[in-house]
């Protein structure tokens with residue numbers, strides 16, 4: 001069978017990133033919830049001292065409501081949201097964070113470089129409703145950790161997609177066993193040759209670090225990359241005797257990351 005080696009990203013894909021008529025979610029680990037619209041998703045990590053939201057989809061109240069409803073529907077308490085951790089300063093990730101700050105006083109995290117980038121280079125410069133609309137409390141960078149209760153998120157500086165893009169590795173639990181999950185922050189390579197070269201360097205670094213941390217779980221913040229919507233659907237209905245589709249193993253994680261190389265080489269051909 002001839003399988004695709006990268007997703008097909010069209011104008012429709014970009015348009016669907018703003019379609020808030022559809023949300024889905026699944027508890028994919030005992031302590032990790034994924035919430036998605038058609039193209040973009042966020043995660044909620046449960047600790048013994050509250051919840052950490054990772055990325056915030058899109059700046060609209062309906063998105064915030066969908067995330068909060070999903071948290072409630074798996075039996076967690078949104079009042080325990082303590083932190084909002086962002087991968088990068090694009091509007092489809094900074095998203096509805098303002099509501100987490102206003103409603104739950106969530107402490108916000110992003111790199112300083114991308115906080116400035118978010119303010120000075122909005123993703124949609126012609127649309128003020130998508131501009132930076134909340135403050136970052138804590139600047140984080142490569143080598144930092146974010147700890148809440150029994151969980152620690154490891155922070156990796158992976159510039160390329162944006163100048164201050166971050167990627168994360170953190171432990172998740174399935175039936176009492178700990179696995180290491182990796183989230184590559186910036187899905188697609190940028191539109192400049194230097195940018196793509198930096199992106200590829202960051203990717204090499206992240207793959208090495210993921211190897212050191214024995215990452216066996218591949219996450220994505222865009223559903224087109226990882227059959228995201230299908231993985232969520234499967235996870236919602238998974239029987240107890242069926243495997244967790246996010247646990248792919250250490251070697252498969254390395255293979256999974258080749259999609260980002262494929263996208264980069266394709267971009268270099270175009271530039």
Ligand SMILES: [Zn+2]
Nearest residue numbers: 088090161186
């Ligand atoms: Zn982005």
